[in-house]
Amino acid sequence: MLLQFILFVQFTLFTPPSPLHADEGGGGGGRWELLQNDVGVLPMHMQLLHSDRVVIFDRTDFGTSNLPLPEGKCRMDPNDVALKLDCTAHSLEYDVASNTFRPLMVQTDVWCSSGAAASDGTLVQTGGFNDGDRRARVFKPYPNGSDWEEIPFALNVRRWYATNHILPDGRQIVIGGRRQFSYEFFPKIGGASRTYSIPFLAETTDQFIENNLYPFVFLNVDGNLFIFANNRSILFDYARNKVIKTFPAIPGGDPRCYPSTGSAVLLPLRNLHARAIEAEVLICGGAPKGAYNKAINRIFVRALNSCSRIKITDSNPQWVMETMPMSRVMGDMILLPNGDVLIINGAGSGTAGWDNSRDPILSPILYRPTDPIGSRFRLLNPSTIPRLYHSTAVLLRDGRVLVGGSNPNVYYNFTGVPFPTELRLEAFSLPYLDSKCENLRPKILSPSSQTTVRYGRPLTIRFNVNITSGVRLDTVAVTMIAPPFNTHSFSMSQRLLMIGGEYVTKVRNVAATWDVHVSMTKSSTITPPGYYLVFVIHREIPSKGIWIRIV
Structure with missing residues (x-):
């Protein structure tokens, strides 16, 4: 894709x-x-x-x-x-x-x-x-x-x-x-x-x-x-x-x-x-x-x-x-x-x-x-x-x-x-x-890379992040990207979606670890089938991505 x-x-x-x-x-x-x-x-x-x-x-x-x-x-x-x-x-x-x-x-x-x-x-x-x-x-x-x-x-x-x-x-x-x-x-x-x-x-x-x-x-x-x-x-x-x-x-x-x-x-x-x-x-x-x-x-x-x-x-x-x-x-x-x-x-x-x-x-x-x-x-x-x-x-x-x-x-x-x-x-x-962002950088724990996800189905992403004393997990994002074809100053099919209405839960008895709950879009007009990169974002700072496939 x-x-x-x-x-x-x-x-x-x-x-x-x-x-x-x-x-x-x-x-x-x-x-x-x-x-x-x-x-x-x-x-x-x-x-x-x-x-x-x-x-x-x-x-x-x-x-x-x-x-x-x-x-x-x-x-x-x-x-x-x-x-x-x-x-x-x-x-x-x-x-x-x-x-x-x-x-x-x-x-x-x-x-x-x-x-x-x-x-x-x-x-x-x-x-x-x-x-x-x-x-x-x-x-x-x-x-x-x-x-x-x-x-x-x-x-x-x-x-x-x-x-x-x-x-x-x-x-x-x-x-x-x-x-x-x-x-x-x-x-x-x-x-x-x-x-x-x-x-x-x-x-x-x-x-x-x-x-x-x-x-x-x-x-x-x-x-x-x-x-x-x-x-x-x-x-x-x-x-x-x-x-x-x-x-x-x-x-x-x-x-x-x-x-x-x-x-x-x-x-x-x-x-x-x-x-x-x-x-x-x-x-x-x-x-x-x-x-x-x-x-x-x-x-x-x-x-x-x-x-x-x-x-x-x-x-x-x-x-x-x-x-x-x-x-x-x-x-x-x-x-x-x-x-x-x-x-x-x-x-x-x-x-x-x-x-x-x-x-x-x-x-x-x-x-x-x-x-x-x-x-x-x-x-x-x-x-x-x-x-x-x-x-x-x-x-x-x-x-x-x-x-x-x-x-x-x-x-x-x-x-x-x-x-x-x-x-x-x-x-x-x-x-x-930058190194100043390292303590705020999340790390995805699950799902594993190359996971397949179906339209309209829920997806839970578990991640951890080093939160120092007095700092709250205030803004979390899940980002999903299918990289485009780039030539002559144009990235063909480039697109970005923002979906709201989901929630974050703290994983019990595990330090600095959370689950973020999202649902896949139901429409292939919004999300055509294919491979995507998934990131977790904390205070605008992204984790490394993992690959999933939407079918």
Whole structure:
């Protein structure tokens, strides 16, 4: 399952300030760690699987990578524009626990493609360039190792720069792509092959620029899709191929999709047992109108410093504008276990595309959705590594964010260019992982990882936490996340849910141990089937996660 979810259960007995707010006046926080100096393959696309391993891949027509395939393995591709015979890898599997990686073999070009994790945990990846544009590829996270399997002609049309989203029935919808104003499904029901037109994608295309590639897509609480392209958005009934609602254009009219690449998240969904559930979308960064053509002519326009937030379930929805601490294009927005949003990677000027950006933004930003407007942003500690075009970021089970990529060049160029190809892999530890939070960090005792849970059924999570004298267990949360597919500054199917009305009980005769009681949602529209990470949160500080599967 590609959808990212958080089930948030909050109990307020007494609310002392969180240690995460103690130094917010001075800013800063967070810690960077170099994990690998050279993984050999550019992390253009990344997906965390329930095996606690991250699948990484770039494109096959770069020429050779820095990671050789196992002896005796070579890719023979007569359609490749760089090499017909290539004995280097263009994909790898990174083992988070051991900080090691192994090469994988992908046969066709996965450049600027899309994907999702299916309900059985298999990574399904679709489209790409050249001989890969109609392919689907699957990677099954077997414990003893596996490799990519390819399905020829799995897509009806060529899909390059498309967006995938998991649906309530477990299928993926594949939307758009370069010069493709349509959508289709994978897998096809009963083998049926059909493509559905969506004129909205044609209407939002700029001549020669597009600005509607990798559209932002979210599953709304009513089962319809919110689709944002360029500077406009609709609510779309994919089953009936019908536009339900047209939203106002973003104030200012500047584009936010590729190549004027901003990023977007669906903010936490609350009150899920109410008759009317509210849903909000947040879109941050991007590039002004005309910035792409100017960047091609080596004029790098300052990126946008605005965020736009809209309640898509309102009868008369309007965008509310906010200002980030700095301008940013090609930033990644990652939902965190405690409900905050991390904005990371990107540049201060230019756009996406080959050598089209300048002024790397090294400092991440934390966005707190429930804080008062005007005080939601917090600047965090910077990295030393520029992360520009083709950078990626994904949340890990231990609460860190894995960061890789950056290749503003046509090929693997390590010298003689403003920003060389970047093969280093980093982890960013959020302020909630600081040592000052250690005594407040919960530890999950049960259930065990890989537990299966059914819709609508109760779930009890037992945990302990070191509570010092005079400190009460005032705020507890259970968070449940299905990590998304990340590429080109968008985490496909990212989603967060907040569920209330449950309770916490103290475990008798066991020190510092509690049970938190939750119920699984009954609707696959809210929680499509698949693997999820479960965290316990105490005063905004997450435990390490465990994996469960919802069926």
